[in-house]
Amino acid sequence: MKKNGISFLEHRELGDVMWLRDHDRALALAAEQSKPVLLLFQEVPGCSTCVRFGQDVLTHPLMVELIADRFVPVAIFNNHPGSDAEILRRYDEPSWNNPVVRFLGPDGKEVLPKLADRYDALGLHQKITAVLEMRSEDVPGYFRLLGRDLLVAHGLSKCVTYTTPCFWSGETSLAQHPAAITTDAGWVDGEEVVQVHFDPREGSSPDLDAYARAEGFAPIDGGSFELDREPQFYLRKNSARHLPLTPAQRSRLNLAVPYRIPFAELLSPQQSAWLADPQLQQSSGDETYRQDIRVSWPSLVAQLGSIGKGMRSWM
Template identity: 80%
Template sequence: MGMQISAISFREHRELGEVAWLRDYDRGLKLAAEQGKPVLLLFQEVPGCSTCVRFGQDVLTHPLMVEFITDRFVPVAIFNNHPGADTEILHRSDEPSWNNSVVRFLRPDGAELVPKLADRYDALGLHDKMAAVLAMLDDEVPGYFRLLGRDLLVEYGLSKCMTYTTPCFWSGETSLATHPAVITTDAGWVDGEEVVQVYFDPREASRPVLDAYASAEGFNPIESRGFELDREPQFYLRKNVARRLPLTPAQRTRINLAVPYRSSVADLLSPQQSAWLGDTNLKRSSGEDAYRRDIRQSWPKLVSQLGIIEREN
C-alpha cells in the first residue's frame, strides 16, 4: 500500500508545523522534476517527543519560513516511527527510526544537494541550509528571506544592541539603517532624549566600528536602560500602505529606509505580502499598525480576511 499523495499539515500533526507536506516520496521527486524545484525531505517522529513538537511549532510555523518552503521546494514528510512505506524510505535513506527531526535536500533524481540538517532544531539552522541549497543551484536568495535570516539572529540572541542619541530619531532611524550591519532600528526615548535603538550583526561590524559610523552622523552612544518606544517608530513606513502588512522587524526597518528614498520595496516582501499590498481590500481588512505586531499573530489574521495566494504548479 502506497503513501498518501494528498498534503497534510499541522491540522493533523503538530510536529509538522504549518507546511502542507506530501507523504509520497516518489511522487515528490516527480513533482520536483516537473516544477524544477528541489525536494525538502523531513524525517519526523509523529507523534513525536518534545523536541520534534518544538521543531514543528517553533521552526515550521513562521509565516515567511512556511511560504519560502512552499514556494521554492517540494516538501515531503516521512514518519520515522511508522511501518510500511515510511520504513522503506528510511532504509533507502539510511535514516534511523524513532529519531529526532532530520531534513534532507534533494535533486529530483534523489541526489543530495547539501549535507543534511541533523542534531540542530532551530529556525536559523534550517534557514541557512535552504539558502545554501539555492546557492548550490545558482538561484538567487530573495531579499525577504535574507532579511528573515537577520531577524533570526536577533531572535536567537546572536545580535548586539546599541542605543544612540539623535537630534531627530525619525531621520536617525534611516541614517543608522544604511549601515550594512544594522538589522533593526526603533525610535524612542531615554531620560527624555530622542534615541534610536539598533540591533546589529557583530560579524559584520564591531561596536567601535558602528560607534564611529554613528559619530560621523552626529549620534552618540547611550545606555539603553529605560528605553521607551515612541508612538510612531518607523515614521516613513507609517506613511505608506505597507504599514498594513504583517512584517518582521528587519522588513519594517528596510522598508522605512526605502520609502523616503523612493526605492522599490518589491524584493523586501514575500510573494504573499506583495499580493496583499496590491489588494484593494487591504485598507479595510487590516489596521494601520499591523506592521508593529508579531508577524506570527498578524499573518493568520490577514489570511482570514484576504485569503492566500493560489499557486499554479
C-alpha cells in the same frame, strides 16, 4: 492520513507546511518542476523536540512560503510501518528519532549534508539558503531579511543605542549601515534615541559608533529604552503599514519609503499580493506592521485569503 496526500492540520509536528507524503511522487514533481526536494524525517506523533520543531520552526509564515515556493516538501514519518519504514531504510535513517531534514536535487541526489541534531529556525534557514546558492538561484530579499531577524531572535546580534536630534531621521540614517538589522525610535531618560540591533559579523560596535558620530549622533550607555509610539515613522505613512512584517522588514521599508527606493524585493509574493489588494486598508489596521507576524499573518489570511502556491490557509 492519506499516504499520497497532504498532511492533516492536527499533526503539530509538521507545522504549517503542506507536505506530500509520497516520496517517489515528490521526486517526480521535483524533476517536472526543476525544484529541489525538502525531505523531512519526523516522528508523528512525536516527542517535545519534534513538536517544538514543527511549531517553532515550521510555522513562521516566511519560512513556510519560501519552502512552498522553491521546494517540493515531503514528510516521512519515522515511527510508522509500511512505505514510511521503507523510505527510512533507503536513507539509513533511524526510527523514533528527532527531526532530520535532507535536501535533494531534482535528480534525487543529496545537494548538501543533512540537517540533524539542530532544531532551530536559523539552522534550517542557513541550509535552505545554501541550497539555493548552490543551485545558482536567487535568494529572495525577504528571506535574507528573515535570516537577520533570526540572528536577533537567537541572541546572535548586538545592540547599541544613540542619542539623536530627531529619532525619525536617525532611524533611516542608522539603517543605512551595512551591519544594521533593525532600528527603533524611542526614549532614554527623556532623550530621543535610536536603538540598533546589528550583525557583528558585518560590523563592530566601534564601527557603528564612528558611523553614528559622523551622522551627528552619540552612543549612550545605560538607561532604560522605551519604544516610541510611532516607530518607523516613514513606514507609517505608507500603505505597507497594513502588512504583517518582520522587524528587519519594517526597518528596511522605513528606509526605502522616504528615499523612494523600490522595495518589492523586501516583500514575499504573498505580502506583495496583499499590498496590491484594494481591500487591504479596510481589512488591516494601521498598527499591523508592528505586531508579531505570526499573529498578524493568519489574521490577514482570514480577511483577504492567500495566493496559494501550496501553502495552507492558516485556518
